[in-house]
Amino acid sequence: MHGITLEAMVNDLVAFFGWQELGRRISIRCFTSEPSVSSSLKFLRKTPWAREKVESLYLFVQRERRRQGL
Numbered sequence: 001m002h003g004i005t006l007e008a009m010v011n012d013l014v015a016f017f018g019w020q021e022l023g024r025r026i027s028i029r030c031f032t033s034e035p036s037v038s039s040s041l042k043f044l045r046k047t048p049w050a051r052e053k054v055e056s057l058y059l060f061v062q063r064e065r066r067r068q069g070l
């Protein structure tokens with residue numbers, strides 16, 4: 001991801017979906033059990049497969065926004 005931090009991605013996804021929907025779309029405990037940006041970032045930085053899921057969902061949301069002109 002060029003120029004986009006993991007923190008920016010998480011914040012954007014939380015703003016777009018909310019924690020509950022984000023946890024439903026990416027089933028990891030840091031999004032479902034007492035979620036916070038800080039705890040999520042710690043987990044995602046240590047867990048490549050989870051980070052890839054977040055990056056993939058972020059790219060999907062960005063493509064949909066462009067497609068819809070948002």
